[in-house]
Amino acid sequence: MPRAIGEVLAGLAADRTRILVVALGVTWGTLGLTLLLATGVAMHAATDETIEVGGADLLRFWSGTTSRPHAGLPAGRRISFEVDDAELVRAAVPELRAASLEYQAGSVQARVAGRAPTNLRVHGVGSEFSRLRGFVPEPDPEHGRVLNERDVREHRRVAFVGRTVLRRLFGDVPIEDVVGSRFELRGQAFTVVGVRDARPPxxxxxGRDEDKLLIPETTWRDLFGARSAVYLIAGLHGRELAEAAKARVRAVLGARRGFDAEDTDALGCVDKTVIDAEVRGITVGVLALTGIVGVLGLLVALVGVGNAMFVMVDERRREFALLVALGARPATILRQRIVEALAITLLGGAAGIAVAGMLLFGIRQIPIGDEGRAYLGYPELSWSVALGTAVALGVAGGLAGYWPARRAAAVDPVEVLRDE
Amino acid sequence: MSDESTTLELQGVGVTYATGAAAVHALRDVELVFEPGEYAALLGPSGSGKSTLLHVLGCLQTPTAGRYLLGGVDVGSLDRAQLADLRGQRIGFVFQRFHLLPGRTALDNVAVPLRLQGVGRREREARARQLLERVGLGDRATHRPGELSGGQQQRVAIARALANRPGVLLADEPTGSLDSAAGASVMELLEELRGEGRTVLIVTHDEALASRAARVIRLQDGRLVSSARVSDGRPA
Structure with a gap:
């Protein structure tokens, strides 16, 4: 093996200027491929995570107005959620893993002692809401806890807040100092039990999740009276169950509230599985596009490798013919030329990957904010990207070298070495 | 080296090139046997087929008719890899224009056949150095071909041809690119090699050079005209 490597290096050294130019072309192609793949992969992963942050496989129902008569009842009736609807559908619809009502009240005055009051949007939610919608204090456990069943059952005056709410109430203080702090809402004392993760969903x-303040639904009703919930949030056991779950929820509530199970105006629904799938499809498309563009760029560089190898083979025909005359097997010449092409490709490729690694480090330092990061992510030189690029380089380099190598191995010493 | 394995036997050998509709007969029905240790000259005008015959004998070209047996092995039955092995192990070539690798030193050039046979670096260098001493160029080992005279380059080429201790040495117009003094020196070297029991075949169109061989084979239009043993091949 060292002998073969020595041979290859000697062959390359003899034509070092051309090799350098060709290797730089491969470096450029690899750089493009790596950057595009890293960006595409990061975007795909970030979007996937963002989908999960806001809660995946969700159905969001809202109560509307009936659009057709049903069971002797006229069209145009207003449908409202009742306090036990979440428990009802959860028990009756096996496709659901969790459900919660969501009440809303806007412009509710809140204040912290010694600070100016502020108006907030206050959401009353069931104990399963936080997990369903991603209102969790992760990743730092010191950022508190979610609203739980006991909070709901005991009508506790506790609150889970978004980051903006936290700043508006308490100013710029550390989050861990806020957890356990008290504030007033509509003149009632509340305690902050948790602060939402900063990632946007x-x-x-x-409105934005970071602008929301959650309290237990029971407490909300104590505070604001017998208003209807705005939404019924339901989590699915799997995205493929969405259609069945929607039909069954409408059937269950339709039977109770007296509307047609197929009357989508009476009980509207935003199916997040559809939105998620569309967004995922876009990112997969972007990933595929970046991959294709990157591979095309690399192919252009590898055409250069193949071209340079053809020129080298033509210029060194006499040498190959001599080697054949002196006992070199055609397979040996073939192998060495392929290894030469691979060496150029891999050396150029390694340089491209190294430069890409440095550039990606720089790109990650660019401040683009949480919203930007939520969809662009942190492009990095991951093993999968590096491995994918290396495999593409190896295969393409071997192919780029194969045909010139065949020409070299097929050289006829009688013809080439003929002494005119 | 000079044993039965280096016997060369041509049985009705012919080489025909197809050039469009016409066929060119470079060799026709050649019958020849070279015993181990022979020193022979192949003589003939340009286009007589002497270089083609040398290529057949050197396994660079396979006959289109007849059989060529090298040490009893029918060369026509071998594949490209086997032919390469045969050339590398049993045949040494000397070309009119030397064909040294220009970017390599004399030592590296001599070592090329050894490298192709997988000889280790240390042994390769030792043997190449020994061969350069043998052809009188021990002090030129690190010189590149461009730094050597024509005669010196041909000596390096002869050293290279001897690297794997072949039983057969084939030289195609070995003095054709040299002045008379350098040519005479190269011929003396080749004659010495014959003295070591190696079969040496030289292609030439020079009657004077051919007359120094033990056997002169004349070709005309691809046919064997004569094959005569004229002396013991040593200079008077």
Missing amino acids: LGNYS
Whole structure:
């Protein structure tokens, strides 16, 4: 093996200027491929995570107005959620893993002692809401806890807050100092039990999640009276169950509230599985596009390798013919030329990957904010990207070298070495 | 080296090139046997087929008719890899224009056949150095071909041809690119090699050079005209 490597290096050294130019072409192609793949992969992963942050496999129902008569009842009746609807559908619809009502009240005055009051949007939610919608204090456990069943059952005056709410209430203080702090809401004392993760979700509704303040639904009703919930949030056991679950929820509530199970105006629904799938499809498309563009760029560089190898083979025909005359097997010449092409490709490729690694480090330092990061992510030189690039380089380099190598191995010493 | 394995036997050998509709007969029905240790000259005008015959004998070209047996092995039955092995192990070539690798030193050039046979670096260098001493160029080992005279380059080429201790040495117009003094020196070297029991075949169109061989084979239009043993091949 060292002998073969020595041979290859000697062959390359003899034509070092051309080799350098060709290797730089491969470096450029690899750099493009690596950057594009890293960006595409990061975007795909970030979007996937963002989908999960806001809660995956969710159905969001809202109560509307009936559009057709049903069971002797006229069209145009307003449908409202009742306090036990979440428990009802959860028990009756096996496709659901969890459900929660969501009440909303806007412009509710809140204040912290010694600070100016502020108006907030206050959401009353069931104990399963936090997990369903990603209102969790992760990743830092010191950022508190979610609202739980006991909070709901005991009508506790506790709150889970978004980052913006936290700043508006308490100013710029460390989050861990806020957890356990008290504030007033509509003149009632509340305690902050948790602060939401800073990552923005996919599919905000009724404002941004970081602007929301959650309290137990029972406490909300104590505070604001017998208003109807705005939404019924339901989590699926799997995205493929969405259609069945929607039909069954409408059937269950339709039977109770007296509307046609197929009357989508009476009980509207935003199916987040559809939105998630569309967004995922876009990122997969972007990933494929970046991959294709990157591979095309690399192919252009590898055409250069193949071209240079053809020129080298033509210029060294006499040498190959001599080697054949002196006892070199055609397979040996073939192998050495392929290894030469691979060496150029891999050396150029390694340089490209190294430069890409440095550039990606720089790109990650660019401040683009949480919203930007939520969809662009942190492009990095991952093993999968490096391995994918290396495999592409190896295969393409071998192919680029194969045909010139065949020409070299097929050289006829009688013809080439003929002494005119 | 000079044993039965180096017997060369041509049985009705012919080489025909197809050039469009016409066929060119470079060799026709050649019958020849070279015993181990022979020193022979192949003589003939340009286009007589002497170089083609040398290529057949050197396994660079396979006959289109007849059989060529090298040490009893029918060369026509061998594949490209086997032919390469045969050339590398049993045949040494000397070309009119030397064909040294220009970027390599004399030592490296001599070592090329050894490298192709997988000889280790240390042994390769030792043997190449020994061969350069043998052809009188021990002090030129690190010189590149461009730094050597024509006669010196041909000596390096002869050293290279001897690297794997072949039983057969084939030289195609070995003095054709040299002045008379350098040519005479190269011929003396080749004659010495014959003295070591090696079969030496030289292609030439020079009657004077051919007359120094033990046997002169004349070709005309691809046919064997004569094959005569004229002396013991040593200079008077």
